[in-house]
Amino acid sequence: MRIIVGPAARTTISPAILIGPTAPVVVEPARDAAIVVEPQAVLLVEAASSVTVEAPQRAVWDDLGWIRRQDGDRIVYEGTYRARDRRIGQRVEFDGRIVERGRHFQAYIADPPPELRRHPKAPCFTRSNGPWFQVHWYRPARSADEAVLYIEKIIAECLTGDY
């Protein structure tokens, strides 16, 4: 027997839903002024030319930071005598003054270290005025340089006890 399969009842199919593109979309550049990025004025960086600075000739007193001034017929050098106190591991300084008159160089030191009292040259340092002690020469210094360096040597010997 032939079997026929078919709809049981009349079936109505609604109109098909048609899905399709909408109106085409056109994308075009904005009509605002474009932002242009470009380099500003060109910046050129180049190596600077090398410069050589050479220290001028200097006397020792100048190298050590002393200053020199004219005082009537005298030249006065003022600065500090330096030494290293190994007990405290620090540099110590004592105000100094050298007075040049003609070929004579008179040296002074202010408030020398108390250890000077035990140095063999202690009698050569006599109190002059206020805190100042005058140094008396046996073989005089012939320049402010020599005076400064000699007194620094004495101070160093005082602080180390090496004399």
Next chain:
Amino acid sequence: MKNVIVSVAGTGGKQEYKDVALLPGTKARDVLNKLSLTGFQLSKPEGGAFGHADDLYASVAEGQKIFATPASVEAGQ
């Protein structure tokens, strides 16, 4: 090797030996003899004076300036 400058006291900087090259073990007297600075002593950078037999090389820094001054200067009464 260390290079130092030796400046002679009392010369206003006119007698200055630049680029004095020290080899390890160089003593103060070696420098004075080489520079013909008879009767001079070298002052330490921090004050004081080198003994003639002191190791100069070990006590100075590269490029440092040290001073030579007559050893005859003496205080006395």
